[in-house]
Each structure stands twice: as C-alpha cells, then as structure tokens.
Amino acid sequence: MTKIEAGSARGGYHHGDLRQAMITAAEAVLAEKGLAGFTLRECARRAGVSPAAPAHHFGNLTGLLTAIATLGFDGLSDAMEAAAEVAACRANGNRLAAICDAYLATALDKPGRFRVVFGQMGLNWEEPAFKRAAGRAFGILVRETRCELGRESGDDLLARHPPSFAGEPDLAAILFVWSVTHGFTTLLIDGQLDFLAEEGGREVLLGLYSRQLVAILIAALRTLDLPPPEALANPRGDG
Amino acid sequence: MTKIEAGSARGGYHHGDLRQAMITAAEAVLAEKGLAGFTLRECARRAGVSPAAPAHHFGNLTGLLTAIATLGFDGLSDAMEAAAEVAACRANGNRLAAICDAYLATALDKPGRFRVVFGQMGLNWEEPAFKRAAGRAFGILVRETRCELGRESGDDLLARHPPSFAGEPDLAAILFVWSVTHGFTTLLIDGQLDFLAEEGGREVLLGLYSRQLVAILIAALRTLDLPPPEALANPRGDG
DNA sequence: TCGCTATCTTGACGACGTCAAGATTGATTT
C-alpha cells in the first residue's frame, strides 16, 4: 500500500504539502494498479486526507491527471535529451535512434503514467505548465528529426505564434518518426503484440524494435531525402 | 437519445434479442458520447431493459466491450479488404497504401469503437470470436505487407500453432507498417495533433498522412528491400 | 399440461466523483 504517513509534513488538520503528496500517491497507484485502478479517493486515502481535500489543489480529477501528464511529458523530454546526449558522444551513435529508444523505454518504465499522457482520460490542455511540457517534448522531436535530415536548426517551429506548421516541409518526416515510435510503443504497452511473444517474452519485441524498426526508420529518412515535397508527391498514383 | 422502443422485438417481459439490442445501443452511445460517456446502465436503458439484464448475455461490462471490439476488428478487416480490392483495380494503385488509408478512415469514422478495440479497457482475449476477428485483421496486414515486399504468400503465419513469429524475417516490416499506421491514427484520434491543425483543420493532417506519410512508408519498404536481416543488423553502431 | 430453464426485474451493496457547509489553522493586519 505504501501509505504515506497520515497527515504528514505537519501532523494535524492541515497537511502542509498535499499537492506533492497527492502526486506521489498518484504515481504509486499508477505503478501498482495501473490506470484502470486509478482513483481520486484512493490517492487521497494514501495521502491521509479526505476525498474532498484534493479539490483545492487540482480542482477535480482532470486536474490531478493533468499534473501527472505534465510529469510524464517532462520525464519523456528528460529521457530523450539524455539519450541523445549519450548517443552523440558515441562513435556511430545516432541521436534520433536514441530518442526513439528512450521513448519506448520511458513508456515501459512507467506504463500507467504514459497512458495518462496519451490516453483518452481528457486532460486540461489549457494548463500552462502542461502545455509547456508538451511543447518541450515535441520540440525535441522536431529538432532531432531536422538534425537527422541535415537541416540547419533555423527557426524554432514551436516559437511561432500561433504555431502553424502548415507549410513546414519537414512536418511529414517529423510525424513519420513520431508515428512509428508512438505506434509501436502503444501497441506494445497495451498488449496488442502479446500474442507474438508467447515464448520469447517482450525482450524479443524490444530487440526487434530497437535493432530493426528504428533502423528502418533512420534508413528511410536518409535514403529518401524527402524534400522538396514535390519529389514525393503522389508516387502511389491513386490520388 | 435514440431510445430503442422499450421491450422491442417481443413486447413483454422477455426482450427477444437483447444481445443485438445492447450492441446497437452501445454503438449509439459510443457515437454520441464517446468512450468516456460509455456506461453499461446507459446501454441497458436504451435497450429498454434493467441494468442487470445484460449480464446473462455478456457476463459483465468487459463482455460487452469485447463484443464491440469484435465488431471493431471485423469492420477494420472489411474496410481494409475493400480498400485493397479497389486499389488493385486501379492503375498504379497500391494495396498496402490503401490499407493504411482504410485503417485511419475506419478509426475516424467510429472513434469510440476504435478506442474500445485499442484502448486500455481490458477486453477478454480468450473470447474465441474476438480472437478470430483480431487474427483476421492482423492476417490481412501480414498478407499485404508481404505482397508489397514481393514475397510469395507461402505459409500463413497465423495458421501456426502456437503462432510463433520469432524467426519470421518480415515481422519487422509488418510491425513497421502497423506502427506507422496505428501511431498516426492514435495520435490524431486522441487529439495529440490538434495543436498542429488550428487553422487548416484535420483535412490538412489527413492529406499529409495519405499523401506523404504513407508514401514514405511504401517507398521505404521498396527501396530498403529488407531481408536478409543481416543487411540491417546494427547500422546504427550503438549496440 | 406440466415443469424446466433461460431470461429479466427488483432491491441492495460498496465505490466512485463532486458539492455545500462547517471546522481548523497559518498568516496578515491592527
């Protein structure tokens, strides 16, 4: 249960730092029971507080989930930055590949938190801290994808107000990278690939992802050398 | 509300075809309120039946969701088969690209149903009908990916008992296709890309997916010409 | 016609998120 000592911080009526205690409890619940068993009342119980107390700090359940999701985006950003840094120091290391690996690793490390971020629980996208965290994570993806494509790190896409990516030539590549990474991660996390790994466990799939899928992704970005987008326009002929 | 006429089929105490009525009601609820507002009681209400009635047909909420998910997989399979058929008849049509488009289109057409299939609601994977439907959908993906790769449609991967894909050389390509498609679909459905489409709406992103992302995917499969897997082994040099 | 069994209702249980009203306390002001 990992019950936080009841009424911690300051022994009595007032908790002292309930906001942090709630977040800690929430992460513990997510780690133990996953998103399915996640409950506001349970988190309040672990924080040693009545069910109505968190309302003053988070408004409602959505507020708490948004706070968790903010942590999730920040954790994702930190992991990606660290992985890119390590890869950059290694000979033949690839920053973008490292980021893709870090994305999956982060999700596997804290699946519940990942599901809060990218699930369908309805977060508060107007929360400034949350918006900032999400923008940072996406910004890393944008930067590293363009770096891999050999682009100069000219204008920061996220700095535009409003962020209009309509004419951005690299947007397709960026979303391609994100789609592969997020798609595989989601499929694996949600158990959709379990029927493939009955004997070998998840290690086989992890290796497949890290060694083959990401390799295909990187190779595709390199060999195709996408823009100008006219070169890609309708090679399928069914439009 | 689209309330089904109370106690339909046969006017009285017994409904007559409650199972189908519940599924119909469930799909209506999903279409109107989405997965968030989905409730067993609400479905029973629309079917004109008490909250405990569905238990005899579905066991519990998971059973109803599994039935919906089975429909979801079947709808996905039907859409992919039809799209592939159409693409095959067109000059320069690409079956795999058509399948990727159909995947996204199906999800956009019935987002609630899609979220039941691929969400984290906990389905009953032991249900034979559900397993069969899921296997059919995955089989289509396998078949079309191998077709695109120029493989002979030799052994049916899904026919193996148990289905061991460990040594399957095309598995990476198959999962790559699924990851791209599922990843973009999930990101779009769950609103993660909304901040990109403030002015252009979703049409811009749809066009980007259909014309560029899928094109990159197909081109990658063609140019890379993956196996033997040794050719791909560790081109990143960080393993 | 008589049961038998599947089907559906009723009533209840505990758990959930949330709200209104009241209690408590730390901080600010006088």
Next chain:
DNA sequence: AAATCAATCTTGACGTCGTCAAGATAGCGA
C-alpha cells in the same frame, strides 16, 4: 499580542456506476 481573514481540510450527502442475490416471468420441450 489580539483580531481578522483566507486558505485548507473534514463531514455528510447526492447521484451514478458495476455487480450480485433473490424472485418473477415466459418460452419450450417432455
């Protein structure tokens, strides 16, 4: 130092949820 105030937390309640046990109903075969 005393008084005041705003923030914080509790209590109790409301409606809704999924699920269960027990009883009512009705289609169906013997």
